[in-house]
Amino acid sequence: xxxxxxxxxxxxxxxxxxxxxxxxxxxxxxxxxxxxxxxxxxxxxxxxxxxxxxxxxxxxxxxxxxxxxxxxxxxxxxxxxxxxxxxxxxxxxxxxxxxxxxxxxxxxxxxxxxxxxxxxxxxxxxxxxxxxxxxxxxxxxxxxxxxxxxxxxxxxxxxxxxxxxxxxxxxxxxxxxxxxxxxxxxxxxxxxxxxxxxxxxxxxxxxxxxxxxxxxxxxxxxxxxxxxxxxxxxxxxxxxxxxxxxxxxxxxxxxxxxxxxxxxxxxxxxxxxxxxxxxxxxxxxxxxxxxxxxxxxxxxxxxxxxxxxxxxxxxxxxxxxxxxxxxxxxxxxxxxxxxxxxxxxxxxxxxxxxxxxxxxxxxxxxxxxxxxxxxxxxxxxxxxxxxxxxxxxxxxxxxxxxxxxxxxxxxxxxxxxxxxxxxxxxxxxxxxxxxxxxxxxxxxxxxxxxxxxxxxxxxxxxxxxxxxxxxxxxxxxxxxxxxxxxxxxxxxxxxxxxxxxxxxxxxxxxxxxxxxxxxxxxxxxxxxxxxxxxxxxxxxxxxxxxxxxxxxxxxxx
Amino acid sequence: xxxxxxxxxxxxxxxxxxxxxxxxxxxxxxxxxxxxxxxxxxxxxxxxxxxxxxxxxxxxxxxxxxxxxxxxxxxxxxxxxxxxxxxxxxxxxxxxxxxxxxxxxxxxxxxxxxxxxxxxxxxxxxxxxxxxxxxxxxxxxxxxxxxxxxxxxxxxxxxxxxxxxxxxxxxxxxxxxxxxxxxxxxxxxxxxxxxxxxxxxxxxxxxxxxxxxxxxxxxxxxxxxxxxxxxxxxxxxxxxxxxxxxxxxxxxxxxxxxxxxxxxxxxxxxxxxxxxxxxxxxxxxxxxxxxxxxxxxxxxxxxxxxxxxxxxxxxxxxxxxxxxxxxx
Numbered sequence: 001x002x003x004x005x006x007x008x009x010x011x012x013x014x015x016x017x018x019x020x021x022x023x024x025x026x027x028x029x030x031x032x033x034x035x036x037x038x039x040x041x042x043x044x045x046x047x048x049x050x051x052x053x054x055x056x057x058x059x060x061x062x063x064x065x066x067x068x069x070x071x072x073x074x075x076x077x078x079x080x081x082x083x084x085x086x087x088x089x090x091x092x093x094x095x096x097x098x099x100x101x102x103x104x105x106x107x108x109x110x111x112x113x114x115x116x117x118x119x120x121x122x123x124x125x126x127x128x129x130x131x132x133x134x135x136x137x138x139x140x141x142x143x144x145x146x147x148x149x150x151x152x153x154x155x156x157x158x159x160x161x162x163x164x165x166x167x168x169x170x171x172x173x174x175x176x177x178x179x180x181x182x183x184x185x186x187x188x189x190x191x192x193x194x195x196x197x198x199x200x201x202x203x204x205x206x207x208x209x210x211x212x213x214x215x216x217x218x219x220x221x222x223x224x225x226x227x228x229x230x231x232x233x234x235x236x237x238x239x240x241x242x243x244x245x246x247x248x249x250x251x252x253x254x255x256x257x258x259x260x261x262x263x264x265x266x267x268x269x270x271x272x273x274x275x276x277x278x279x280x281x282x283x284x285x286x287x288x289x290x291x292x293x294x295x296x297x298x299x300x301x302x303x304x305x306x307x308x309x310x311x312x313x314x315x316x317x318x319x320x321x322x323x324x325x326x327x328x329x330x331x332x333x334x335x336x337x338x339x340x341x342x343x344x345x346x347x348x349x350x351x352x353x354x355x356x357x358x359x360x361x362x363x364x365x366x367x368x369x370x371x372x373x374x375x376x377x378x379x380x381x382x383x384x385x386x387x388x389x390x391x392x393x394x395x396x397x398x399x400x401x402x403x404x405x406x407x408x409x410x411x412x413x414x415x416x417x418x419x420x421x422x423x424x425x426x427x428x429x430x431x432x433x434x435x436x437x438x439x440x441x442x443x444x445x446x447x448x449x450x451x452x453x454x455x456x457x458x459x460x461x462x463x464x465x466x467x468x469x470x471x472x473x474x475x476x477x478x479x480x481x482x483x484x485x486x487x488x489x490x491x492x493x494x495x496x497x498x499x500x501x502x503x504x505x506x507x508x509x510x511x512x513x514x515x516x517x518x519x520x521x522x523x524x525x526x527x528x529x530x531x532x533x534x535x536x537x538x539x540x541x542x543x544x545x546x547x548x549x550x551x552x553x554x555x556x557x
Numbered sequence: 558x559x560x561x562x563x564x565x566x567x568x569x570x571x572x573x574x575x576x577x578x579x580x581x582x583x584x585x586x587x588x589x590x591x592x593x594x595x596x597x598x599x600x601x602x603x604x605x606x607x608x609x610x611x612x613x614x615x616x617x618x619x620x621x622x623x624x625x626x627x628x629x630x631x632x633x634x635x636x637x638x639x640x641x642x643x644x645x646x647x648x649x650x651x652x653x654x655x656x657x658x659x660x661x662x663x664x665x666x667x668x669x670x671x672x673x674x675x676x677x678x679x680x681x682x683x684x685x686x687x688x689x690x691x692x693x694x695x696x697x698x699x700x701x702x703x704x705x706x707x708x709x710x711x712x713x714x715x716x717x718x719x720x721x722x723x724x725x726x727x728x729x730x731x732x733x734x735x736x737x738x739x740x741x742x743x744x745x746x747x748x749x750x751x752x753x754x755x756x757x758x759x760x761x762x763x764x765x766x767x768x769x770x771x772x773x774x775x776x777x778x779x780x781x782x783x784x785x786x787x788x789x790x791x792x793x794x795x796x797x798x799x800x801x802x803x804x805x806x807x808x809x810x811x812x813x814x815x816x817x818x819x820x821x822x823x824x825x826x827x828x829x830x831x832x833x834x835x836x837x838x839x840x841x842x843x844x845x846x847x848x849x850x851x852x853x854x855x856x857x858x859x860x861x862x863x864x865x866x867x868x869x870x871x872x873x874x875x876x877x878x879x880x881x882x883x884x885x
Binding site: 035036038039040041043044055092095096097098100101102103104105106107108109110125126128131132135136139140142143173202203204235236238239308311312315316319320427428429433471472473475476477478479480481 | 578579580598603609610611613614615617618619620621622623624625626627628629643645667668669671673674678681682686687688690694697698699700701702703706707709710713714715716717746749751752
């Protein structure tokens with residue numbers, strides 16, 4: 001039995017930022033992750049982190065409005081105001097921790113342009129911003145001597161009388177299951193991109209945190225809001241950063257036209273991601289594609305510029321496609337990248353389950369609404385990772401100590417033993433791939449009632465099939481076969497909340513673009529969707545969007 | 558060497574994969590052969606994933622991002638460390654051949670292709686891998702030249718995959734060596750104008766198992782999938798350690814003696830190099846070298862301690878001066 005004030009599940013940017021804060025506040029802190037912290041998917045963020053710095057003429061309210069507009073007015077404006085207002089201090093703090101942000105000639109931080117924003121306010125390190133930040137936060141975790149359960153896998157949150165008291169998890173190196181008691185838990189376990197195929201996401205992004213919190217009684221809010229990133233490689237879905245377009249790259253169709261001038265005459269390639277992805281999909285659907293793709297053209301930027309500011313993109317293009325970006329355009333298309341939806345929290349990261357907090361991609365504060373702006377995700381992880389630790393610190397002052405027995409542990413042990421004891425059946429991979437392909441088909445850039453119902457029925461079919469999945473590896477040591485089987489269970493639950501959220505929403509807004517209901521309906525549908533766990537499966541609700549100072553207007557780029 | 562065990566499936570690419578199950582009684586590693594249908598765009602990782610998804614669910618390996626940024630999947634491919642997600646299968650294999658995949662070297666194996674990175678991270682912790690500014694903290698950002706930050710970003714390109722450590726020829730014989738990854742990490746602070754502990758850091762790295770233990774074999778530079786160039790970082794720290802006054806190591810004396818000899822005579826004086834590297838006043842050290850010296854003398858292999866003059870001495874001197882000028 002282990003005991004902590006706060007257990008943080010996930011060791012990406014949100015989890016590590018929360019951990020450093022909790023440690024500074026004197027909490028007995030532990031971080032748990034199924035991968036080593038620096039392997040977390042935050043490392044894949046490329047383009048940068050947004051902040052409006054007042055000392056160079058930017059204004060946080062402009063950043064807030066760009067974010068509200070980007071969200072298609074679905075983001076809660078109180079949360080967006082907090083994120084935009086606190087961004088500057090958090091950015092400077094990161095710099096003081098040692099992040100090697102790019103500089104202007106005068107030695108101050110340099111910003112690049114990014115999608116959906118009127119001024120450059122995206123601070124960056126080449127095209128490795130997420131990685132460079134993650135490694136620095138891990139350095140800080142070492143400095144503050146944060147305890148890390150490295151390569152541990154959570155199977156269940158411990159909920160007693162409606163209050164969260166920790167988790168049941170196993171050490172992947174030994175297979176031993178343990179109760180990890182904690183007065184509070186911060187869920188920071190990242191996104192669920194692998195529920196779709198292809199996806200830019202790492203193979204580890206299986207929605208574990210979303211499913212665990214949902215199972216514990218939390219609401220998953222706006223799950224239909226799945227971001228398709230405009231520039232991903234066909235086949236394996238690998239991401240090419242928005243930084244390319246931020247630095248001036250063009251999008252071309254098969255006829256060589258910069259087609260964005262027909263969809264977003266002012267912002268062109270730097271319109272919001274949902275807008276650009278839809279434009280690309282329309283070009284592709286109408287036959288102006290190259291092998292089902294359009295082209296990203298960086299040639300005019302020049303080799304030196306590309307290698308210094310977009311080096312990682314060049315590496316990806318060369319390694320995975322054999323293309324030198326300074327000589328040839330590269331084929332790209334929209335691909336699943338991020339989930340705006342997530343565990344509903346208030347502006348302090350608190351969920352409806354006392355003791356359970358959430359931050360980062362698995363959470364929904366909501367600052368991204370129907371569409372996240374590029375480089376707002378890193379900011380979200382830092383601001384709300386920090387705030388959730390601060391709120392947890394307040395909570396644990398009065399929280400009753402856990403009285404949990406071995407009951408939860410024993411129940412989990414026997415559940416997993418049953419899984420291992422199943423007679424030889426089907427492989428997890430077959431179900432996972434079928435699920436993920438159907439989700440991309442049904443919950444695409446464009447969707448309609450029939451496609452969403454198809455995906456929803458498929459999820460039920462996969463749930464039924466799951467009972468026949470068997471685990472081939474019966475061992476205890478680093479049994480990835482077992483882990484993938486457990487992840488698949490999470491993925492099916494997350495997929496169900498996505499299809500249910502999507503079916504609920506009778507309009508088009510942000511990433512939820514219905515061909516059968518193409519208009520935004522502010523009168524009836526300026527609402528969040530909620531999907532809860534229920535005895536019969538799921539229970540759905542809606543709630544109002546918080547509006548402080550910006551009434552919805554037509555969204556034009 | 559592990560023994561080979563064969564399982565045959567539908568043909569196209571042949572992979573020979575290191576297997577190790579610590580839970581079986583005698584727990585010996587062995588190679589398992591797999592035949593996997595591959596497509597021309599496959600990476601080594603794609604082939605391994607296909608094995609675990611379709612052929613053998615018991616094969617364990619680490620991988621996450623598939624895009625050479627998370628650092629999970631460093632393994633030995635045909636004996637050399639690679640990030641398998643960015644290694645195209647056809648760059649290491651052609652039809653009819655077999656490609657061999659082993660876990661990364663210089664680390665204990667947990668199971669199959671999964672290595673225990675604990676020693677790796679312990680070395681990283683050893684270099685105090687976090688910024689330690691000393692002056693007053695500015696209210697805004699630290700002012701820093703962009704070229705310094707771009708240079709450091711090149712080092713921050715390191716994803717801690719362990720490829721360099723896997724193939725480090727010093728670690729193969731001396732487990733205490735801090736190693737290329739942790740030393741590159743240390744360099745990232747030594748070279749950061751915002752860090753206030755450059756001298757202290759160099760002082761610690763100057764000690765045993767530190768910067769002077771690298772043999773400059775270049776293997777870390779060869780296998781690094783992110784062009785971090787760990788060896789070059791180590792060499793720069795050697796120069797900086799000497800500049801900071803850390804001249805009391807055999808490594809520093811070796812460097813000094815080498816340069817002096819070439820500058821003086823145009824040639825390397827190997828006998829003086831050995832004596833001066835050990836430290837002229839280091840009597841026990843000198844005595845310890847005596848048997849080797851006597852043996853070499855008897856076999857006629859001990860060069861004269863007097864400098865051999867060469868005809869183009871002036872030209873060599875010019876080269877030395879020029880190189881010192883450009884490296885400044």
